[in-house]
Amino acid sequence: MESLAADLRTMVRTPLTEAHVARIREIAEEVVLPPKTTFVSLGDPMDTFYYMLEGEAEAVDPLTGGRYGDGAVLGPGQFAGEISFLTGARAMLGMRTVTEARMLAAPRDPMLALMGQVPEMSDIIVTVMSARRRRLLESDQASLTLIGMDRDRDIRAIGAFAARNRIPYRALDLDDAEAGEIATSCALIPQHPAVVYGKDQVIEDPTPRKVAALYGLDLDLEADVVHDVLIVGGGPGGIAAAVYAGAEGLSALVVEDATIGGQAGTSSRIENYMGFPTGISGADLCWRGEVQAMKFGTRFAVPRRATALTVDDSGIFCVTLDDGTETCARSIVIATGVQYRRLPLGRLEDLEGAGIYYAATETEARFCKNTDVVIIGGGNSAGQAAMYLSRHAKCVHLLVRRDSLAASMSSYLSSRLEADPNIQIHYQTEVAGLEGDDHLSAVTLKGAGVADGPTRIETRALFIMVGAAPNTAWLGGAVQCDGNGFLLTGQAVGKDSPFATSHDGIFAVGDVRHGSVKRVASAVGEGSVVISKVWDHVTAAKRAAEG
Secondary structure, three states: OEEEOOOOOOOOOOOOOOOHHHHHHHOOOOEEEOOOOOOEEOOOOOEEEEEEOOEEEEEEEEOOOOOOOOOOOOOOOOOOOOOOHOOEEEEOOOEEEEOOOOEEEEEEHHHHHHHHHHHHHHHHHHHHHHHHHHHHHHHHOOOEEEEEEOOOOHHHHHHHHHHOOOOOOOEEOOOHHHHHHHHEEEEEEEEOEEEEEEEEOOOOOOOHHHHHOOOOOOOOOOOOOEEEEEEEEEHHHHHHHHHHHHOOOOOOOOOOEOOOHHHHHHHHEEOOOOOOOOOEOOHHHHHHHHHHHHHHHOOEOOOEEEEEEEOOOOEEEEEEEEEOOEEEEOOOEEEEOOOOOOOOOOOOOHEEOOOOHHHHHHHHHHOOOOEEEEEEEEHHHHHHHHHHHOOOOEEEEEEEOOOOOOOOOOOHHHHHHHHOOEEEEEEEOEEEEEEOOOOOOEEEEEEOOOOOOOOEEEEOEEEEEEEEEEOOHHOOOOOEEEOOOOOOOOOHOOOOOOOEEOOOEEEHHHHEOOOOOOOHHHHHHHHHHHHHHHHHHHHHHHHHHHH
């Protein structure tokens, strides 16, 4: 299966050419640093591109202060940094010289402009930086340590957020010896859940937003900046719009309330997306798109949730976010997708995150080892989750309300499910009740598929992947919706573009749109095509503003 980037340890490293270095010299300052000089610290904004001319530098292990990994050393012809440089996010590793080092130091903005002018150079830099992020993710020396994911739902939520946003982290159970050592050194309560950044910085009352701030994902949005396009939602449709908006020179901002990738980002394996014959996870596919968009200058703010929309007298759209801040744009692309419905089950809310989940990724899979797992749903997402979890669980029980999968799931996937001895499909079956105190312990079933009355399955993991509720409440009636809250577009509202809503300047793509095809490829196509209409609107709006 395709991964998110090349393997840094095996990839062929193509150095920057002499011509590339000459262009960097035009915008850079040449600096000479003595041995043992830290020129990047953990958490510093990545606002400088460092190219080594002479000497040696090393990456710093955030836990020990020693050299990171096995041979994480830079010499002449190499450059510092990883993919966070594209957005100016914060450094995940420190860097220091080993010997006296002479290097070129180029400011980020001029360097990004140069990369846009010299695509061959950009390709080399982006490929290496992406591979470095992959190496960070595969390492066990991350700068973020989560203690208690095995028992605490809040720590588990932070782990899920970190994993889906490609933030490297270590997870320690409360009973681990190292967790006890960290508790002692950081003056923590023994065997108590905690989040530690670097060697000893304890994050008080940790949340995904605080973690995002540590790594520079939660942008400080300038109140007086008006973007050309605000893309609300970071699923496949939103990411595609972000790529094409940046490529066309539009200033674009993407806001996403959970993780880039949306619902598709939780798919463990997508095999019917063109160009990936061996399949690719939804998270890796969307991450590649995010990198593309960042390369073109699109910015991402995560986690930020849109809560309200207003339009001023000049036609500028202003979106209020969940922290009370406001960001404005000349046009909006709504790509907020859908979310799985919450079933009317007693104690559902109490057990969410404590045995009841809405995504099946590596984070959730670690809690399913050698246990029975129950999945509710008959669509592709549920089928992909069943295939993925069957490699971890003792048995996967797939509950399908209908008497067949033919109408809701791709044929290749349903055939695999039926052939997998580790998966049991229960047709015409639903969950009748939940059991458990502080964590799910069992579910009871009902329906025609249960021969002798409700059946009880002992399980610590129930995945709900059924139904589709559109995320449109924040619009407050500013655009027309159908009876279920999906946005009406195109001919339904008298527009010539199939993605135009009832309000000029507001467009919709992907699953949130009434009548859309619920497929990743369709959302990507819509996000790509809509930008031509966004361009027309923005151009007209600027002309009108100029008089």
